[in-house]
Amino acid sequence: MAYGFSSINELMLPAGQLETLPMNHIVEPISDVVSKIKPEQVFTVYRNDAHTDHKIVFDAVMSATKSFRYPFVKKVLAYETLSETDFGLKPEDGGFKPNVFIDVSLQLEKKLTILEMYPSEIAPFPFPRSRKALESLAYVRGVQANVEAAEAFVLIKEIL
Numbered sequence: 001m002a003y004g005f006s007s008i009n010e011l012m013l014p015a016g017q018l019e020t021l022p023m024n025h026i027v028e029p030i031s032d033v034v035s036k037i038k039p040e041q042v043f044t045v046y047r048n049d050a051h052t053d054h055k056i057v058f059d060a061v062m063s064a065t066k067s068f069r070y071p072f073v074k075k076v077l078a079y080e081t082l083s084e085t086d087f088g089l090k091p092e093d094g095g096f097k098p099n100v101f102i103d104v105s106l107q108l109e110k111k112l113t114i115l116e117m118y119p120s121e122i123a124p125f126p127f128p129r130s131r132k133a134l135e136s137l138a139y140v141r142g143v144q145a146n147v148e149a150a151e152a153f154v155l156i157k158e159i160l
Helices: 024-037 052-063 108-115 131-145
Strands: 041-045 075-079 100-103 150-158
Touching: 024 052, 041 052, 052 075, 100 131, 108 131, 131 150
Parallel strands: 041 075
Antiparallel strands: 075 150, 100 150
């Protein structure tokens, strides 16, 4: 497996159709995974993306990481998704303003290689999810973090 994960939990929810489900049908399977894995950190989508599923997933993840039910979750971070985060042009949203950066300088080439394993998700530049666009964003985020390449996140919750 290219990612090196020890396990994967597929929830088998209908992509692009989450608004057709009652919220508890989304929260429950996510909560089950959180309870099973007991992560200290959770990464989730940015709520104000253009993708309709992202708002629903964000809200479900926030419900599935409540401190009083899941005290082991100490940090929740929202990540950006090229072609979704940058097109979430809601007037009331101030936009994705990252305040946490992770240095991916040593992993960037592997990340780009993994991206190419999903041909239905990428297209030639200037498509937002092209190799060039992803690499460029990594370098811009790297400049913001004073490293060669980085990924950016918005800190949603942190318990110290």
